[in-house]
Amino acid sequence: MNTTMPSTPVLPAPQGPVSAAVLSALRGNRTAFPTVDRAAPYGKDLQLALYCCYETHYRGFEGVDPAREWDPTLLTVRTELERVFLDALRDDVPTGTDVEDELAELLVEHVDAFGVSHHLRRQGELWQLREYVAHRSLYHLKEADPQTFAIPRLEGPPKAALMTVQHDEYGAGDTERAHSKLYADMMGELSLSQAYGAYLDSAPAEMLAEVNFMSLCGLHRGLRAALIGQFATVELTSSPGSDRLVKAMRRLGCGPAAIRFYAEHVEADAMHEQLVRRKVIAPLLSAEPELAPDVVLGIRASTFLTARFEGRLLHHWNRGESSFHEVAEAGNA
Amino acid sequence: MAEARRRVIITGDGPILVYGPVDVEMPDGTRVRSDRTVTALCVCGRSRRRPFCDTSHRRRARDNSRQERDP
Numbered sequence: 001m002n003t004t005m006p007s008t009p010v011l012p013a014p015q016g017p018v019s020a021a022v023l024s025a026l027r028g029n030r031t032a033f034p035t036v037d038r039a040a041p042y043g044k045d046l047q048l049a050l051y052c053c054y055e056t057h058y059r060g061f062e063g064v065d066p067a068r069e070w071d072p073t074l075l076t077v078r079t080e081l082e083r084v085f086l087d088a089l090r091d092d093v094p095t096g097t098d099v100e101d102e103l104a105e106l107l108v109e110h111v112d113a114f115g116v117s118h119h120l121r122r123q124g125e126l127w128q129l130r131e132y133v134a135h136r137s138l139y140h141l142k143e144a145d146p147q148t149f150a151i152p153r154l155e156g157p158p159k160a161a162l163m164t165v166q167h168d169e170y171g172a173g174d175t176e177r178a179h180s181k182l183y184a185d186m187m188g189e190l191s192l193s194q195a196y197g198a199y200l201d202s203a204p205a206e207m208l209a210e211v212n213f214m215s216l217c218g219l220h221r222g223l224r225a226a227l228i229g230q231f232a233t234v235e236l237t238s239s240p241g242s243d244r245l246v247k248a249m250r251r252l253g254c255g256p257a258a259i260r261f262y263a264e265h266v267e268a269d270a271m272h273e274q275l276v277r278r279k280v281i282a283p284l285l286s287a288e289p290e291l292a293p294d295v296v297l298g299i300r301a302s303t304f305l306t307a308r309f310e311g312r313l314l315h316h317w318n319r320g321e322s323s324f325h326e327v328a329e330a331g332n333a
Numbered sequence: 334m335a336e337a338r339r340r341v342i343i344t345g346d347g348p349i350l351v352y353g354p355v356d357v358e359m360p361d362g363t364r365v366r367s368d369r370t371v372t373a374l375c376v377c378g379r380s381r382r383r384p385f386c387d388t389s390h391r392r393r394a395r396d397n398s399r400q401e402r403d404p
Contacts, residue, residue, distance in 0.1 A: 271373035
């Protein structure tokens, strides 16, 4: 277990030519960039490169000049990476305009659905639960931050309602209740490192892609409606999944600090769902109905990416293997 | 209460939403507090976290013939 808690994470190991070039540029080196089009859109090389570009907008990295956040060379590469990622998503998820229908589908509890939370609740083992929590820390240690980027891009009722949800996410004025803090507490109880970014090297590409999709939509005003779709998907599907994870943790004998995070989400997200549907999406689409296809894109792309992530974990676990990504190329670029 | 009136939203197909912190008295006299900006109170009676909503009111659907079921 890591006992030190650096305020900023260290740069990860490169995973291929694109991420190696981005890491080198982040360190301030003059860098020649390889062709991005050859990189697999959902592969770890491209996703890690994109993740590191985005991280400069959150906490940054140890030894990386904060000015790199607005470095034109890195922004140019980031734009290329985003194009490849978004093109792949648009190819993989069908377009749609019926937001009501999409939301109604998310609200049905499919009795015979099977994902990571079902597996963990029924027969998952503690090491699998720990892997899941380690991977997801890439989002939950900055929980709600990508969606906060959307606030100044909204106005009127959707802005006020999103603020209400975010206020709750950040602990309603009490840092101890902030969801990212509850997540860190859970990690501590599960003997995982609570350090921000500690599991970046070991995370599968599918996890990075989920977080990258949020950052992509959060940082582009033109994709704000897709971000709202992504957020709605999380808030609408979180309560039942969190309830299964509470049961998994009880079955596995986890302590109260571990159980609290998901227990809080059963209750909080039952309320957030209502606000996101009635007070964010409804007034947003009433004022700007042309945003409907983007909301649908956000819902479908995040559902698609979550399914890929869960499929990856179950693929490994069904073989009795770890889902931690092995770092083949350890060391510095 | 002398405070400003609280807004209460009756969703119809889900919980009742109450704006502001609430202090709920249960049938047996116990009190449950919520300090959330908005609290979702169960009205369908199916929640296992009453008085709060846990989304148990949602429609459940079976997609195929598998016989597994959440307890």
